[in-house]
Amino acid sequence: MPQLTxxxxxxxSCTTRLRIALALKKIEYTTVFIDFFNKEHRGAAYAAINPNMSLPTLAADEGDGQGPVYITQSVAALEYLEEAFPDNGVHLLPNNAADRARVRSLVEVVVADLQPRQAAQTLEKLGNDFNANQDQKVKWAYDWCIKELQAYETLVTATGLAGKYSVGDTLTLADVCLVPGIQNAVERWGVDLDKDFPALAKIYENLKAVPEVQGAHWSQQPDAPKE
Structure with a gap:
């Protein structure tokens, strides 16, 4: 069995996706904390394993003497967990090909359209290159959250996908990615989920009741500041 770091x-938020999936699939792993605030991710040591200098990286050591494989994108890492640990915990991709495509489409709304547009490096570039102030950065992030969460809401309601979770009553990779996306939208950018997105509000309430989701919240992590 691969040893994971x-x-x-x-x-x-991208790391949170992995924390949720690892917990749901009951996979043991070791954590290496990278101090993003102090730009440790831009140092030579981390750049050597992830040239994009993004978080997270999942290292998988098969124990074959070849050293670990460094998986440097969160969705690739999530798919790896499904393939490498098919019998662990829950299955996060449906058996039906059409439903898998639906799940992956929702995943992409979050990881390709929502998250990059309000990521730290995007907001940093807006300030550095276009002199955007903090209020302008917040408006930028808020507006993109509204647009992309509306797309997600429409996909799960107009097509009748939504049940207890995004695709029926089984938690999938779409939900794993949605959770930190909503946390950012609500906690950082002031989106009113109940007012603007009633279907997502119900889904999120169900997701917040899942112990593995609760334990993956940023406030519960060992490297989070303690009040």
């Missing part, structure tokens, strides 16, 4: 940061 998760390089991450407590506030990283």
């Amino acid at each position: 998760l390089y991450g940061y407590y506030k990283s």
Whole structure:
């Protein structure tokens, strides 16, 4: 069985995806904390394993003497967990090909359309290159959250996908990615989920009741600041 190491940061939404999936699939792993705030992810040591200098990285060591495989994108890591640990915990991709495509489409709304547009490096570039102030950065992030969460809401309601979770009553990779996306939208950018997205509000309430989701929240991580 591969030995896993998760390089991450407590506030990283992409890292949160992996924490949720690893917990749901009951996979043991070691954590290496990367201090994003102090730009440790841009140092030579981390760049050597992830040239994109993004978080997280999942290292998988098969014990064959070849050293670990470094999986440097969160969705690739999530798919790896499904393939490498098919009998662990829950299955996060449906058996039906059409439903798998639906799940992957929702995943992409979050990881390709929502998250990059309000990521730290995007907001940093808006400030550095276009002199955006904090209020303008917040408006930028808020507006993109509204647009992409509306797309997600429409997909799960107009097609009748939504049940207890995003695709029926079984938690999938779509939900794993949705949770930190909503946490950012609500906690950082002030989106009113109940007012603007009633279907997502219900789904999120169900997801918040899942112990593995609760334990993956940034405030519960060992590297999170303690009040």
